[in-house]
Amino acid sequence: MQAHQRMLDPTPNGLHSGESPLLQTLGLTKRYGDFLANDSIDIDIWPKEIHALLGENGAGKSTLVKSIYGLIQPSAGEIRWQGGRIMLSGPSEARSRGIGMVFQHFSLFDNLTVAENVALGLDGKESFKDMSARLEQVSKTYGLPLDPKREVWQLSVGERQRIEIVRALMQDPKFLILDEPTAVLTPQEADQLFIVLERLKAEGRAILYISHKLEEVKRLCDTATILRGGKKVDTCNPRLETAASLARMMVGGEIKEVKAAAGRKTTVPRLVVNDLSLAPAEAHGVRLEHISFELKGGEILGIAGVAGNGQDELFAALSGERLSKDPGTVVIEGIAAGHLSITQRRKLGAAFVPEERLGHGTAPRMKLSENALLTGHAASGMVNHGFIDTAATLKTVDRATETFDVRKAKRDPEAASLSGGNLQKFIVGREILRNPAVLVVSQPTWGVDAGAAAVIRQALLDLATAGAAVLVTSQDLDELAEIADRIAVMFHGHLSAPLATVDASREKLGLLMGGSSLEPKEAAHAVGA
Amino acid sequence: MQLVLEKRAERSNTIALVSPLIAIGLTIVTMTILFAILGKNPLLALHAYFIAPLTDSYSLQEIAVKATPLVMIAIGLSLCYLANAWNIGAEGQFLIGAVAGSWIAVKTQGTDAGAWVLPAMFVLAAAAGALYALIPAICKVKFGASEILTSLMLVYVADLFLDYLVRGPWRDPQGFNFPTTAEFDPVATVPLLIEGGRLHLGSIIALLVVAAAAILLGRTIKGFEIRVVGAAPRAARFGGFNANQLIILTFAVSGALAGLAGIIEVAGPVGHLQPGISPGYGFTAIIVAFLGRLNPLGILIAGLFLALTFIGGEQAQIAMKIPLDVTKVFQGILLFYVLACDSLILYRFKLVFPNRQVASGTH
Numbered sequence: 082m083q084a085h086q087r088m089l090d091p092t093p094n095g096l097h098s099g100e101s102p103l104l105q106t107l108g109l110t111k112r113y114g115d116f117l118a119n120d121s122i123d124i125d126i127w128p129k130e131i132h133a134l135l136g137e138n139g140a141g142k143s144t145l146v147k148s149i150y151g152l153i154q155p156s157a158g159e160i161r162w163q164g165g166r167i168m169l170s171g172p173s174e175a176r177s178r179g180i181g182m183v184f185q186h187f188s189l190f191d192n193l194t195v196a197e198n199v200a201l202g203l204d205g206k207e208s209f210k211d212m213s214a215r216l217e218q219v220s221k222t223y224g225l226p227l228d229p230k231r232e233v234w235q236l237s238v239g240e241r242q243r244i245e246i247v248r249a250l251m252q253d254p255k256f257l258i259l260d261e262p263t264a265v266l267t268p269q270e271a272d273q274l275f276i277v278l279e280r281l282k283a284e285g286r287a288i289l290y291i292s293h294k295l296e297e298v299k300r301l302c303d304t305a306t307i308l309r310g311g312k313k314v315d316t317c318n319p320r321l322e323t324a325a326s327l328a329r330m331m332v333g334g335e336i337k338e339v340k341a342a343a344g345r346k347t348t349v350p351r352l353v354v355n356d357l358s359l360a361p362a363e364a365h366g367v368r369l370e371h372i373s374f375e376l377k378g379g380e381i382l383g384i385a386g387v388a389g390n391g392q393d394e395l396f397a398a399l400s401g402e403r404l405s406k407d408p409g410t411v412v413i414e415g416i417a418a419g420h421l422s423i424t425q426r427r428k429l430g431a432a433f434v435p436e437e438r439l440g441h442g443t444a445p446r447m448k449l450s451e452n453a454l455l456t457g458h459a460a461s462g463m464v465n466h467g468f469i470d471t472a473a474t475l476k477t478v479d480r481a482t483e484t485f486d487v488r489k490a491k492r493d494p495e496a497a498s499l500s501g502g503n504l505q506k507f508i509v510g511r512e513i514l515r516n517p518a519v520l521v522v523s524q525p526t527w528g529v530d531a532g533a534a535a536v537i538r539q540a541l542l543d544l545a546t547a548g549a550a551v552l553v554t555s556q557d558l559d560e561l562a563e564i565a566d567r568i569a570v571m572f573h574g575h576l577s578a579p580l581a582t583v584d585a586s587r588e589k590l591g592l593l594m595g596g597s598s599l600e601p602k603e604a605a606h607a608v609g610a
Numbered sequence: 611m612q613l614v615l616e617k618r619a620e621r622s623n624t625i626a627l628v629s630p631l632i633a634i635g636l637t638i639v640t641m642t643i644l645f646a647i648l649g650k651n652p653l654l655a656l657h658a659y660f661i662a663p664l665t666d667s668y669s670l671q672e673i674a675v676k677a678t679p680l681v682m683i684a685i686g687l688s689l690c691y692l693a694n695a696w697n698i699g700a701e702g703q704f705l706i707g708a709v710a711g712s713w714i715a716v717k718t719q720g721t722d723a724g725a726w727v728l729p730a731m732f733v734l735a736a737a738a739g740a741l742y743a744l745i746p747a748i749c750k751v752k753f754g755a756s757e758i759l760t761s762l763m764l765v766y767v768a769d770l771f772l773d774y775l776v777r778g779p780w781r782d783p784q785g786f787n788f789p790t791t792a793e794f795d796p797v798a799t800v801p802l803l804i805e806g807g808r809l810h811l812g813s814i815i816a817l818l819v820v821a822a823a824a825i826l827l828g829r830t831i832k833g834f835e836i837r838v839v840g841a842a843p844r845a846a847r848f849g850g851f852n853a854n855q856l857i858i859l860t861f862a863v864s865g866a867l868a869g870l871a872g873i874i875e876v877a878g879p880v881g882h883l884q885p886g887i888s889p890g891y892g893f894t895a896i897i898v899a900f901l902g903r904l905n906p907l908g909i910l911i912a913g914l915f916l917a918l919t920f921i922g923g924e925q926a927q928i929a930m931k932i933p934l935d936v937t938k939v940f941q942g943i944l945l946f947y948v949l950a951c952d953s954l955i956l957y958r959f960k961l962v963f964p965n966r967q968v969a970s971g972t973h
């Protein structure tokens with residue numbers, strides 16, 4: 082390993098004041114086979130700094146922070162902590178040195194309390210009682226209210242993330258890594274998170290912050306390091322850049338705008354839901370209450386709402402993962418399908434993209450071609466007399482790769498080895514390439530970079546233009562505003578009447594998402610006016 | 611200082627391949643110690659177990675004969691285990707298959723029934739094994755009863771049922787009151803492959819079963835279904851695969867294979883129905899399935915290896931007066947190590963120094 086001599090990344094205030102960075106990587110490289118996920122990356126993190134790590138899906142962001150947190154061993158290069166070289170044997174060593182991490186996907190047990198979950202994640206030998214007291218104290222100090230005795234299933238996504246953050250803070254880290262923390266949060270929850278992060282920074286800690294939301298990076302971060310294709314391309318001050326210029330650095334070119342075709346015509350109803358009520362399958366689920374809507378060919382209906390208000394249950398009822406006793410509750414292509422299995426619904430021309438990529442949309446340890454077969458076996462000519470046509474499954478992989486620019490280390494890797502955004506592109510591609518008549522998709526661009534998100538949204542629009550009916554569930558109101566014709570809101574298992582997107586102001590949607598109905602408020606307004 | 615298991619970030623494929631070998635190595639080390647404690651010369655004992663049986667044609671044939679039921683049963687079990695259905699009762703399905711097939715042999719005894727007898731015995735044995743395996747499967751699907759317990763309990767039912775038959779209604783009148791049926795007629799006997807040898811047609815059937823399983827798992831949608839239901843249940847449901855139907859199917863197939871193995875054993879090497887026709891094939895096959903990594907080819911190799919321990923155990927008993935039960939101890943230790951080594955695919959050992967933790971906790 083050669084000794085690196087190089088320029089240091091700038092500190093937030095432009096001064097190095099003679100000290101060394103809190104954490105430094107020198108020529109950090111991670112190789113998977115012939116594939117360079119991280120190619121000789123130099124990065125400096127200073128105390129009192131919020132440092133953004135930006136890049137397209139598959140640029141190598143998660144790989145880099147996993148090396149820093151000791152989850153994977155780098156192939157070459159070194160990590161310096163407070164000036165000295167360290168070799169991490171694993172995450173517990175990283176934690177004991179003062180490096181904390183909050184993952185995008187939470188690792189919490191639903192049936193345990195907050196305190197029990199925190200206890201499971203700590204390395205110390207503290208008694209449960211001391212730990213609970215400290216938990217309460219930390220959560221109070223940072224304005225992250227948590228009731229240690231509540232069970233996790235009762236909590237919202239934002240509250241669950243709070244547990245992870247508090248758990249990390251209880252180790253008193255000098256350096257905290259957050260991998261796409263706001264991907265799953267509502268705007269309000271994100272704002273609360275930013276206050277906490279500012280405060281951590283003021284205390285002298287450093288934060289490494291991965292996000293695809295460039296506006297929030299501009300608002301929050303002091304420095305931004307941009308990765309492209311595993312290499313570092315630049316380090317800059319995001320406040321002096323625009324979202325567009327940051328995106329250009331990430332992509333190395335312009336991002337296409339999403340364009341709706343001018344003359345999109347709606348045709349016959351292709352997905353109709355009639356008074357669908359369904360008791361929850363799980364103890365902690367949401368009951369669906371009298372849901373009705375009609376979706377025509379050529380139309381995109383958006384469903385907004387805070388996560389956990391019945392969206393998952395609605396998806397299961399539409400896909401056929403849960404059956405309803407009354408066939409007429411779900412009508413696909415004019416055929417009562419409430420009692421039909423997911424395979425039969427696929428044969429009617431429906432396609433589904435669930436929210437959870439790993440473990441639901443794909444089998445993580447299986448190859449992409451096998452995951453193409455997972456949903457394609459029903460109606461895509463991949464099976465002959467019970468035998469798998471491997472060439473056909475591989476062709477689907479290749480076509481999805483090409484059409485949606487899925488970046489991966491080899492032709493047919495395991496699903497779990499793809500970066501989050503690239504796997505999402507594969508899953509969406511797999512379904513769209515079947516030319517479905519009805520597409521039901523949840524969180525289509527969750528954790529997907531701006532360029533790829535544009536590609537996916539465009540594909541949804543094109544699908545509708547070609548005559549399909551598209552139902553999109555998303556927490557991202559901007560996304561719905563961009564592609565949906567109408568937007569309805571899900572709250573406590575009820576679905577509001579859809580609003581035309583032009584009429585669906587943020588205020589109106591916000592009210593609906595909070596559970597108030599529009600009519601009385603509007604009436605009150607009218608009286609007041 | 612403390613030893614802890616830590617989850618690996620990446621699944622170790624190397625260990626996935628070598629873990630059966632590590633397990634065998636550790637087992638042999640443990641056995642060496644055990645032989646020493648028993649006061650036997652470990653080197654001679656290991657030689658008797660693992661080398662001697664490979665040196666003469668009779669023992670080699672005998673290994674293939676013993677491996678036949680092990681492989682057939684383990685193939686069926688591997689389908690269950692891949693689909694997350696835990697059939698522990700193959701021993702019972704083996705016995706019931708043996709009984710059902712023997713019924714035809716007993717009833718046609720001394721008549722001039724033709725060549726249809728043996729195929730009919732095979733079919734009936736397989737059907738009976740499948741039906742017997744369906745009891746725990748249906749209890750699981752309909753009532754949520756643990757298939758591990760129910761399938762295991764049914765082993766004893768089958769065992770006692772067989773015992774009753776050969777001591778009662780089916781006992782050979784000329785058998786000097788031994789609990790056994792009369793020797794089966796030639797048409798009810800599995801043909802030998804080598805005149806005067808031990809190798810019989812069953813071994814060919816076992817090879818066909820291995821090939822069929824390899825094709826099923828590698829090339830067909832059903833095989834894919836089995837693998838995906840076990841590996842990612844939620845994704846499987848999303849794919850439209852029904853886990854409950856698969857429990858029924860895999861139990862039925864593994865029961866059929868165990869039942870077939872049972873009648874082949876009775877109508878082949880044994881020649882008549884009697885208690886003790888199985889030295890625990892149905893249980894040893896569980897070890898074979900896991901040692902073979904639930905892979906058809908792996909199971910074939912593992913089946914031959916465990917058959918070797920049966921033959922080796924017999925030779926060690928004759929030559930060195932090592933009790934036969936030591937073979938069972940050996941197999942138990944082997945299963946223990948196989949499962950332990952499997953966890954190393956996803957976890958690794960790590961030494962933790964608590965004093966360092968405390969020191970760093972105070973910053």
Ligand SMILES: Nc1ncnc2c1ncn2[C@@H]1O[C@H](COP(=O)(O)OP(=O)(O)OP(=O)(O)O)[C@@H](O)[C@H]1O
Nearest residue numbers: 113118138139140141142143144498499500501502
């Ligand atoms: N275990 C692995 N085996 C092979 N390739 C891998 C493995 N893990 C990651 N990769 C590859 O490394 C590249 C970088 O992945 P990484 O997860 O770091 O991307 P990312 O920048 O975090 O993307 P995203 O924004 O989508 O989360 C990807 O192309 C991925 O396919």
Ligand SMILES: [Mg+2]
Nearest residue numbers: 142143500501
């Ligand atoms: Mg990532």
